[in-house]
Amino acid sequence: MATSTNGPQGLSKCVTLVSSDGFEFVVLREAACKSGAIKRMLDPKSNFAESTTGRCVFEEINGIILEKVAEYFCYSYKNRNTEQVPDMEIPPELCLELLMAADYLDGEYEYCQLSGHLLTDY
Amino acid sequence: MAEDTSLPGLSWDPVTDSISNNRPRKRARYSPVASSDPPLFSSDDDPSADNYTQDREKKIFRGPWYRHHRIPDSEYSNRDLKKPKRTFERQYDSGVWLGSDCTDIDETVDGLGLVSCATADLPLRSSGEVPAPQDLTPSPEELAQKQIDLCLETGNETIDLSSRNLTHLSNATIRPLAAFTRVPPVTEGVFARLDPKLKIFLASNSLTTLPEELFNLKNLRVLSLRGNKLRELPPAIGRLHKLTELNISQNSLQYLPFEILDLFSDTSRLQSFQIHPNLLHERLRPSQEVIETGQDNPNNGFEWRSWHPQWRVSYKARSEIRYLDINGTHLKGPTLSSHTLFGPRQFPNGIPVADPNDIPTPPSPRCYGISRVPSLLELALRACSRTPELPYLASELPEDGPESFVSLLGLAITKKESGASRCTICKRDFIIPRTEWIEWWHIAKAMDSAEVGIATSRQTTVENERDEAESMVPLMRRGCSWLCVPDRAEIEEEEPITESN
Known part of the structure; x- marks a missing residue:
């Protein structure tokens, strides 16, 4: 995509998310950094290849799910300062895959920390 | 012949x-x-x-x-x-x-026998005998179902399901009660309301969860949950506005839902409220004087909610805010004492009270600040919760996936069964709480002025202190985002004028 032009110095404004079946989604870098995993990928200090190319390839996520993920990034970025956040529609057939994608992308904290809270409190 | x-x-x-x-x-x-x-x-x-x-x-x-x-x-x-x-x-x-002679009965029986001989004699007999061994051990819930059906048929408003070894009560069991109608009185010229005054006794069972349908019974007057294994009450309990008696003693409750305060509002009719003994969180006070300031000047805030004149309800203190990650992991704030599910029952530790001037500060935010936008995990879980296939979703998960999914889906199932949680700040439904804190509210029955006089003259100060401690009820408030926290101004608002007769 032409919009994801990136130079070696200075971070591009947009990044490209590539699904396993080749679909590409261009989203704002700031919006995509909502995800802990993408943030780490794109961190210049991390020396990941993604941080220089601005292109994140997700071999585990197909185009349909990644489209929804990209939509969420935009939705989240757009509503970051609103008080009454509208709901984002998620079709039921995608819910389980999206749940796993969300877990994969949001994994900022380690799961071994999962305190007894969720398991016993309910 | x-x-x-x-x-x-x-x-x-x-x-x-x-x-x-x-x-x-x-x-x-x-x-x-x-x-x-x-x-x-x-x-x-x-x-x-x-x-x-x-x-x-x-x-x-x-x-x-x-x-x-x-x-x-x-x-x-x-x-x-x-x-x-x-x-x-x-x-x-x-x-x-x-x-019509005395042989009449024999003849009709004979006739019936002929009919059954020709059509379905054999199946009839076997159908009476074959299911019998299966029915020998009906589950406690099936028995409860039968009891409910019986009460529905006879118009009996008292549904006594106590000591039935119930471990689980499904929505389907309770749902028929929503259609309960009273048997109209026979006396002529008297018009009586047909609203039933349902009384449900579930005492001395082993229930750990409650079905949501229980809280949809608008005409529920008496609810006894004494002696169960409840660790949490669903927030939906606040919907039971016609409740006059609530007994939740002898459970493993460490806190009550914040929504229970709805039962003490002036539109409710609660007369009797039994909560002790339970494993309720006590408050650990750093110093007595600091905490009680709110009560000493009750006129600083406006009346946040009008309470029923029979009850004296007032906000006392709150704990520090617990911040939770998107998957419910505890990130910051006080730890709630571990539940004593398997160990001996022990009284949980108290939770320190936050300073009245404490300003909640969330953990370091992610990319662009903190917003009220629900996480993608939460959104996906809500979508899962909306599908009718929710109970089977866990089996469709890949085996190498993280175990937290199973618990998350389990949480979604529980929320669906016992009623959704609503953010106590922004009133949105959520599945995974992001913030939670405990507020201690003083809930006591208001006494008549004459009774107060007797009480003050006769009761010793020790008893007064114990009463004071017992009327301090920890209420769990939960928020759906890290911004859903009490701020200082709101705390002042939430200090209502103490009801006095």
């Missing part, structure tokens, strides 16, 4: 042919003699034209339309032979024609 000849119906036969034809036809199902009706259906006859020149072959098929079968050839030919010498004679006693 001697009476047969004197029966009036038979003597009529030659005169009125229709009667004699009709009577046997009614019993044709079990009569060995078939009637000779003209063919009505094409299946009775071969429909080809040359058949009309010959003698008709009738009643090739026998039995009702749903169990049609062809008569065996031997019988068919025999019947053809018998046909000319058919006489109007009774084959057996039907009981219909008999006079």
Whole structure:
């Protein structure tokens, strides 16, 4: 995509998310950094290849799910300062895959920390 | 059989042919003699034209339309032979024609026996016996279901399901009670409301969760959950506005939902509220004076909510905010003492009270600050919760996936069964809480001025202190985002004027 032009110095404004079946989604870098995993990928200090190319390839996520993920990034970025956040529609057939994608992308904290809270409190 | 000849119906036969034809036809199902009706259906006859020149072959098929079968050839030919010498004679006693003597009962029983012999004698008997061994051990919930059905049929408003070894109560069991209608009074000229005054007793069971339908019973007046294994009450309990008695003592509750305060509002009718003993969180006070300032100047805030005059309800203190990650992991804030599920029952530790001037500060935010936008995980989980296949989703997860999914889906199932949680700040439904804190509210029954006088004069200070401690109820408040926290201004708002008579 032409919009994801990136130079070696200075971070591009947009990044490209590539699904396993080749679909590409261009989203704002700031919006995509909502995800802990993408943030780490794109961190210049991390020396990941993604941080220089601005292109994140997700071999585990197909185009349909990644489209929804990209939509969420935009939705989240757009509503970051609103008080009454509208709901984002998620079709039921995608819910389980999206749940796993969300877990994969949001994994900022380690799961071994999962305190007894969720398991016993309910 | 001697009476047969004197029966009036038979003597009529030659005169009125229709009667004699009709009577046997009614019993044709079990009569060995078939009637000779003209063919009505094409299946009775071969429909080809040359058949009309010959003698008709009738009643090739026998039995009702749903169990049609062809008569065996031997019988068919025999019947053809018998046909000319058919006489109007009774084959057996039907009981219909008999006079009312003492043999009446025997005859009807006989008649019934004949019917069952011809149709379904064997299956009937076996159906009475075969399910019996299965029904020997119905689950406690099935028994509860039967009890509820019985109460529904008889219009009994007291549904006593105590000491039934119930471990689980499903929504389907409770749902019929929503249609409960009182039996209208017979007295004329008196109009009575048909709203039932339901009383549900679930005491001394082993319930750990409650079905949401229980809280949809608008006419529930008395609810006893004493002596169960509840660790949490669903927030939906606040919907029971007509409740007059609530007993939740002898459970493992460490806190109550914040929504329970709705039961003490001026639109509610709660008279009796039993919560002790439970494992409620006590507050650890750093210093007495700092905490009590809020109560000392009750006029600083406006009345946040109007309470029922029978109850004195006031906000006292809150704990520090617990911040949770998107998957419910505890990130910051005080730890709630571990539940004593398997160990011995021990009283949980108190939770330190936050400074009145404490300003909640969330952990370091992610990319762009903190917003009220729900996480993608939360959104996906809500979508999962909306699908009817929710209970089966966990089995569709890949085996190498993180275990937290199972617990997350389990959480979604629990929320769906016992009613959704609502953010106590922004009133949005959520599945995974992001913030939670405990507020201690003073809930006590307001005494008449005369009673107060007696109480102050007679009770010792020790008793007063104990009463004071017992009327301090920890209420769990949960928020759906890291911004859903009490700020200082709101705390002041939430200090209502203490109700005084």
